[in-house]
Amino acid sequence: MADDIAPLMPAGDNPMGPSRRVRRRRARRLNDRTADRLFLGLTGGAAYLVFFTLAGAALSMAWGGRLAFRTFGWSFFTSTQWDAVAHKFSALVPIWGTVVTATIAIVIAVPVSLGISVFLTEIAPPWLRSPVGTAIELLAAIPSIIYGMWGLFVFVPFMSEHIQPWMIDHLGTLPVIGRVFDGAPIGLGMLTAGIILGIMIIPFITAVMRDVFLATPTVLKESAFALGATRWEVVKDIVLPNSRTALIGAIFLGLGRALGETMAVTFVLGNAHDFSLSLMQPGNSIAATIANEFTEADSDIYLSSLIALGFVLFVLTFVILALARLLLHATRREGAMA
Amino acid sequence: MMSLYTRRQLVNNVMMVASTAATLFGLVWLFWIMGTTVFQGARALDLKLFTQMTPAPGESGGLLNAFYGSLMMTVIGLIIGTPIGVLAGTYLAEFQRRSRMGQVIRFTNDILLSAPSIVIGLFVYELVVRPLGHFSGWAGGLALALILLPVVVRTTDEMLQLVPGGMREAALSLGLPKWKVSVRVLQRAASTGILTGVLLGLARISGETAPLLFTALNNQYWNASPNGPTANVPVVIFQYAMSPYDQWHAYAWAGAFVMTMFVLVLAVCSRALLSRSKRLRS
Numbered sequence: 001m002a003d004d005i006a007p008l009m010p011a012g013d014n015p016m017g018p019s020r021r022v023r024r025r026r027a028r029r030l031n032d033r034t035a036d037r038l039f040l041g042l043t044g045g046a047a048y049l050v051f052f053t054l055a056g057a058a059l060s061m062a063w064g065g066r067l068a069f070r071t072f073g074w075s076f077f078t079s080t081q082w083d084a085v086a087h088k089f090s091a092l093v094p095i096w097g098t099v100v101t102a103t104i105a106i107v108i109a110v111p112v113s114l115g116i117s118v119f120l121t122e123i124a125p126p127w128l129r130s131p132v133g134t135a136i137e138l139l140a141a142i143p144s145i146i147y148g149m150w151g152l153f154v155f156v157p158f159m160s161e162h163i164q165p166w167m168i169d170h171l172g173t174l175p176v177i178g179r180v181f182d183g184a185p186i187g188l189g190m191l192t193a194g195i196i197l198g199i200m201i202i203p204f205i206t207a208v209m210r211d212v213f214l215a216t217p218t219v220l221k222e223s224a225f226a227l228g229a230t231r232w233e234v235v236k237d238i239v240l241p242n243s244r245t246a247l248i249g250a251i252f253l254g255l256g257r258a259l260g261e262t263m264a265v266t267f268v269l270g271n272a273h274d275f276s277l278s279l280m281q282p283g284n285s286i287a288a289t290i291a292n293e294f295t296e297a298d299s300d301i302y303l304s305s306l307i308a309l310g311f312v313l314f315v316l317t318f319v320i321l322a323l324a325r326l327l328l329h330a331t332r333r334e335g336a337m338a
Numbered sequence: 339m340m341s342l343y344t345r346r347q348l349v350n351n352v353m354m355v356a357s358t359a360a361t362l363f364g365l366v367w368l369f370w371i372m373g374t375t376v377f378q379g380a381r382a383l384d385l386k387l388f389t390q391m392t393p394a395p396g397e398s399g400g401l402l403n404a405f406y407g408s409l410m411m412t413v414i415g416l417i418i419g420t421p422i423g424v425l426a427g428t429y430l431a432e433f434q435r436r437s438r439m440g441q442v443i444r445f446t447n448d449i450l451l452s453a454p455s456i457v458i459g460l461f462v463y464e465l466v467v468r469p470l471g472h473f474s475g476w477a478g479g480l481a482l483a484l485i486l487l488p489v490v491v492r493t494t495d496e497m498l499q500l501v502p503g504g505m506r507e508a509a510l511s512l513g514l515p516k517w518k519v520s521v522r523v524l525q526r527a528a529s530t531g532i533l534t535g536v537l538l539g540l541a542r543i544s545g546e547t548a549p550l551l552f553t554a555l556n557n558q559y560w561n562a563s564p565n566g567p568t569a570n571v572p573v574v575i576f577q578y579a580m581s582p583y584d585q586w587h588a589y590a591w592a593g594a595f596v597m598t599m600f601v602l603v604l605a606v607c608s609r610a611l612l613s614r615s616k617r618l619r620s
Contacts (some may be wrong), residue, residue, distance in 0.1 A: 032515035039517035043429030046422045050491055051446045053484060057457060060464035115360025123354055124361075132361060134609055139368050140538070141605040143545020145572050146594050149579045150371045153378075153587075199367045206364070215500075230350035253452065260454015262548035263576065287456045291548055295555075310460040314453065321449050 058314060065308025067301055076308065082273035082289075084296075089305035091312050093275050097190060097285040098259060098313065101269075104194025104279075105201055105258040110251055112198075113205035120206075121213040121239075122231050133210065140203035148267035151196045156268055159195075160187030164280055167191075183280035188270035191279040196264050201254035208250035212243035252321060259317055262287035286313040372598070379595020382588035387596070392558055392574055395583045401593050403560045407475060407568040408544070408597075411554060414479025414564065415543050419486035420536055424525070426487075427494025427532075432520050435499070444495070451488035458484045459549030467553060475564025478554030485546060486539035493535025497528035537608045541601050547572035571597050 068076060068089060079090035120133050164185035171181040183189075216239045224234045240247065270282020271292050290306050297303040340348075386400045393399030426447075434440025459481050466477040501524050509523040510516075525532065550573050557569040571593050578590035 032518075036516045039520070040429075040433060043425045043433065046425035047429040047434070047443050047491075049422060050426050050450060050487065051443055053461075053487070054446045054450050054453070056465065057450075057453065057461035060461050061457070064460070064464050112360045112363055115357040116364050118353070118357040119361040123357055132365070134606070135368055136361070136364050137609075138602060138605060139364065141541045141601045142368075142371060142598060143547070143572065143594075143601060145545060145547045145575050145579075146371065146375060146598055149575065149590065149594055150374050152579065154370075154374050199364075202364055230346055232350040232353040233346065235353075252448075256452020256454075260452070260456060262454065262456045263572075266576075267579070287454055287548065290456055290460070291551055294552060307460055307464070310457055314457050317453055317457075318449055321445075321452055 058311070058318075061307055061311035061314055065304055065311045067304035068308035071301060072305075076305075077312075080273075080275045084293075084298075084302060087299060087301050089302070091286070091309055093273050094284050094286040094289045094309060095312060095316070096275065097193075097269065097283040098287070098316065100190050100279070100283075101194040101197055101265060101285055102255060102258040104191065105197035106251070106255055108195060108198030109201045109205055109254055109258075113202050113209055113250075113254075116202070116206045117209035117213050118235055120210050122235060136203050136206055138203075139199065140207070144200065144261060145263040147196055147200055147264040151192065151264060152267040155196065156187035156192055158187075159192050160185045164191075168280065179277050180279055182278040183276075185280065186270075186282070188268055188282045189278075189280050190269070190283050192268045193265040193283075193285070194279070196268060197258045197261055200261060200264060201257045204257055205250045205254040208253060209243075209247060212246040212250070213239050216242045255320060256317060259320070260287055260313060262291050266291045286310070286316075375591070375595055375598050378588075378591040379598075382592035383595065384592070387589075387592055391560055392569060393585075393589070394558075395581070395586060398585075399589075401571065401574060401589065401596075403557060403569040404571045404574040404593065405596070407478075407554065407557070407561070408570040408572070410564055411475050411478040411482055411550070411568060411570060412540070412544050414476065415482030415486055416536075416540065418480065418483035419539065420490055422483075423487045423490025423535075423539075424494050424532060427491045428498060428520055428525065430491070430495040431498035432516070432524070447488045447491050447495075450484075451492055453488075454548075455481075455485050455546055456548040456552075459552040462549065463552040473553060473555040473567040475554055475561075475566070475568035478550050478568055478570065479564065481549035481553045482543040482546060485549065486536075486543050489539035489542065490532070490535050493538070494525075494528070494532050497531030497535070498524055500531070501527045533608070537605065541605055544601050544604075545572060545597060547576055551576075 072079075072088075072090060076090050077092060077095075079088075080092050081088045081090050082093065083089070116136055120129055120136075124132060164187065167181045168183065168185060172178050172183075174181075213235075220238050220242065221234055224238050229237065265285050266288040269284055269288050271284055271288065272282035273284055273289075274281070276283065286309050290309055293302075294306055297306055384400070386398065388400060388402055388405065390398075390400030391403050392401060426443075430440055430444060430447075434443065462477050462481040462484065466480060467473055470477075498520075505527060506519060506524060509519040514523070550570055554568040554570055554573070556573045556577060557567045559569075561568055575590045575593045575597070578586035578593070581587070
């Protein structure tokens with residue numbers, strides 16, 4: 001009450017009023033400054049924690065895997081041997097499996113996600129957008145172990161009975177690429193794992209793509225439509241260039257998931273440590289090897305080799321994401337020049 | 339010779355049909371996977387699932403200890419991960435928007451986000467399990483928190499950056515201190531997005547299996563405290579599904595059914611909540 005009246009009064013009439021008002025305001029400003037500093041420290045500390053988590057993860061795995069790296073040296077990366085009895089371990093087969101399955105996943109998921117995003121933002125009538133969008137996002141809500149179980153009990157038999165025999169008959173006889181589709185139709189293997197990974201990462205890529213598509217300025221799109229562009233031309237020439245950076249981000253989000261996805265591939269890869277070019281043969285991935293054998297690791301060198309595999313997986317993810325960043329900067333620079 | 343107009347129309351139609359087909363392709367998998375889970379899970383569903391412990395092969399039982407352990411570790415993960423994530427995201431969006439340090443942390447966070455969950459599991463194994471000498475629910479919760487963290491950081495950062503600059507300037511021009519601008523105005527404006535991030539992270543950690551293999555492991559018996567090896571639904575499902583026993587497969591499907599339903603109900607409810615809050619705002 002006094003505060004409200006004070007400014008209206010001449011200063012000389014009530015010397016207490018204005019001075020008290022000023023003092024209180026100064027006190028509050030100081031509190032604000034302290035609070036701001038505290039806020040900066042708190043948020044900054046949390047952010048650096050993210051940084052130290054990653055550094056800690058890298059260091060701890062390099063440390064845990066040091067025994068394996070020291071024992072096997074470079075042969076850890078060049079040999080295909082994995083023998084728990086003879087204590088000989090190497091990473092080539094799991095690395096190969098990881099790269100191949102993730103590549104299959106990306107090849108499947110990126111065009112499908114692009115299609116779904118276009119459907120959700122351009123084609124679908126408004127009443128259909130929300131339910132379909134939610135349904136696709138629910139794919140991401142399904143835990144990865146469900147994909148694995150479903151893959152093992154449902155999709156593997158389906159592949160071995162319907163898809164793989166056809167592939168072996170028609171694609172396996174072709175020269176050169178035939179070797180990739182060579183083998184017995186047992187259902188387990190890289191192809192099945194890659195397809196399941198692809199399905200798993202579709203919602204992740206789609207969610208980001210749809211959001212950036214929706215973020216395209218309406219004026220730009222409407223201008224293009226007014227000039228007579230078709231819907232596809234608007235997508236290709238307005239929406240995609242406008243959201244290129246985020247688009248690449250979305251794809252690498254998916255790739256990251258695919259590279260390290262563990263449970264789904266553990267079920268359907270077949271856990272075989274033999275090197276094979278064929279996508280139909282049982283294989284292994286880094287994550288699946290660790291998940292399958294971690295609890296069985298009975299010697300220090302076995303455990304250390306598995307942790308060293310984890311380190312390799314970490315480095316792999318790191319390198320790919322760093323490349324993505326470079327690519328991202330390159331496209332941005334190109335866009336700025338055009 | 340096709341006219342330019344016809345060709346453009348044709349390309350357009352082909353792409354539109356392809357997009358629709360891609361959507362159907364995505365939906366088919368959802369219904370296939372959900373159909374199998376519901377069918378197999380409902381068949382194995384039994385009230386004893388929630389009242390008895392995990393059985394040995396050939397015996398009957400339930401999954402009570404696994405449900406309890408999962409819930410406990412998810413809550414630990416949420417309590418640790420969410421506040422740190424929101425704070426870190428705020429720091430990036432408010433204080434380090436264009437700076438070099440901000441770029442480094444964002445880069446780190448992106449990698450942590452894409453870092454396989456199994457790597458996080460191994461990290462927590464080296465950090466907590468090996469020094470302490472035993473698996474524990476705390477370690478499991480910590481691993482889940484570290485998986486949740488980057489999701490929340492990234493969404494918070496992105497969503498805060500999407501808040502129109504005018505809103506920030508308006509709030510600052512009223513003389514509000516920076517923290518109040520962040521918490522009361524910007525975070526509220528971006529709250530829908532931040533919540534989406536937390537829910538996305540929650541959905542991810544409630545079914546997360548790989549890191550728990552190395553941190554919480556499993557426990558066949560009832561264990562109320564998170565100090566020892568803790569049973570959890572995903573690892574039980576993994577163990578039972580990989581086993582040769584049909585009866586264990588049934589339990590695995592039942593657990594899978596309950597877990598999936600929990601996650602889906604959560605997802606649908608939160609979505610309804612989101613759209614309502616959006617309606618209120620506009």
